[in-house]
Amino acid sequence: MKKIGQIIKNKNPFGGKTVLDEKTVFYIFAKVIQEEFGKQGNANLSPDFYKNGKIFVKTESSNWANELWLNRQKIIREINKELGMEEVKEIKLSK
Structure with a gap:
């Protein structure tokens, strides 16, 4: 199975650095949180926004x-x- 990064690189028509959209990062974040903490994790941790390699997360x-x-x-x-x-370089907590 291909990694999402490989698929995204193939879709970049201009070559060079691939830019990820927020939805893709949030989807992967939710998947990893589900694996790590289960449904409770997804219910209590929600990504707020993604910028410059940082995911800002709201917590309950x-x-x-x-x-x-x-x-x-x-x-x-x-x-x-x-x-x-x-x-992704950092995870920060949002207020």
């Missing part, structure tokens, strides 16, 4: 903010693995 409680913060490096690694490129 400080407990979920703490879980996200403690596992952020693993989540970033998994998102980039799914994308097939090192696109």
